[in-house]
Amino acid sequence: MNGRFDGKRVLVTGGGRGIGRQVALGFAAEGADVAVLARTAEQVESVAAELAEGGTKALPVVCDVADAGQVTEAERKVTGEFGDVDVLVNAAGLFSMGPSAAYDTEQARALLDTNVLGTLRCCQVFGRRMLARQHGKIVNFGSLLSFTAFPERAAYAASKAGVLQLTRVLGVEWAPSGVNVNAVAPGMIRIETPHPAALDEDALTRRIPAGRRGRPRDLTGPVRFLASEEADYINGQTLVVDGGWLNYGYL
Incomplete structure (x- = not known):
């Protein structure tokens, strides 16, 4: 552990699998205590056990x-057992x-x-306590669809555009109180949950300038950066992590 988050308490929603799980592991690797939140007991207990095996609270x-x-x-449970949260990651x-x-x-x-x-x-709920302490980091999860459009994803695209604007508003509203609110927007990330649409993997890979699909661990560094003191002067921004997809003008 390099200890960048030693003594910090991190809460990861959606932490029971996929990207959220990898983010939780990433914070643990840098010394944080990690609360893992998800909808099923089996998922959160499995990830918490995995973290505890590595010496993480x-x-x-x-x-x-x-x-x-x-x-x-x-x-109530998190603050009662952990104390105030320093970092909130909304990956659910x-x-x-x-x-x-x-x-x-x-x-x-x-x-x-x-x-x-x-x-x-x-x-x-967690931001109020950060505002009272005049310190905290929040990292939300947007998407490529926060910025662009794919067919047959109307509700999902609307939701991720909403997260983008929510991040902007909270970022500028809470900055004077010492709370940084930012977001990451993943690109085509390969996770264990099957995608409901059939994908042409070769065509998809050709469309990504980096030459490959993303992996959950590709998100851990950007999330930790936005949650760190190095990002104290960043407010209301969304960092796109997509291998260059969004900026690529060639089909």
């Missing part, structure tokens, strides 16, 4: 960020897709409630 927290009461209860999110003309509005509501309102709830 880890806390599993079962919580659905779409439920305001559960978020409040999670805050849902993905779904389908033809926009027929997309189920209740499914869209569930997605927006998790991706946008869930992020806002966690920012509010």
Whole structure:
């Protein structure tokens, strides 16, 4: 451990698998105590056990960020056992897709409630304590679809555009109180959960200037940077981590 986050308490929502799990492991590798929040006990307990095996103080927290009461209860548990959170990473999110003309509005509501309102709830509940202390770091998760459009992803794109604007507003509103709010926007990241759409892997790889799909660990460095003292003068920004996809003008 290089100790950059020694003595820091980090909460990662959506930390039970994929990118969130890798982010939790990344903070643990630099000395942080890590609270892992996800919807299922099996996931959070597995990741917390993995962290504890490496010597990290880890806390599993079962919580659905779409439920305001559960978020409040999670805050009680985390602060009661860990103390105030220094870093909040909002990695919890849902993905779904389908033809926009027929997309189920209740499914869209569930997605927006998790991706946008869930992020806002966690920012509010844990951010209030940061504001009172005049110090804290929040890193939200956007997407390429915060900036651009893919067919049949209307609700998901709307949710991630919402996270972008939420990050901007909180970033400028809370900066005077010493709380930095920023975001990362992952590109085409390969995770264990199958993508619902069939993908042409060769065409996809050709479209990425870096020449490969991203990996969850490609997000750990950017997230830790935004959560570090090195990013004290960065507010309301979204860092795109996509191997150059968004800037690439050649098809």
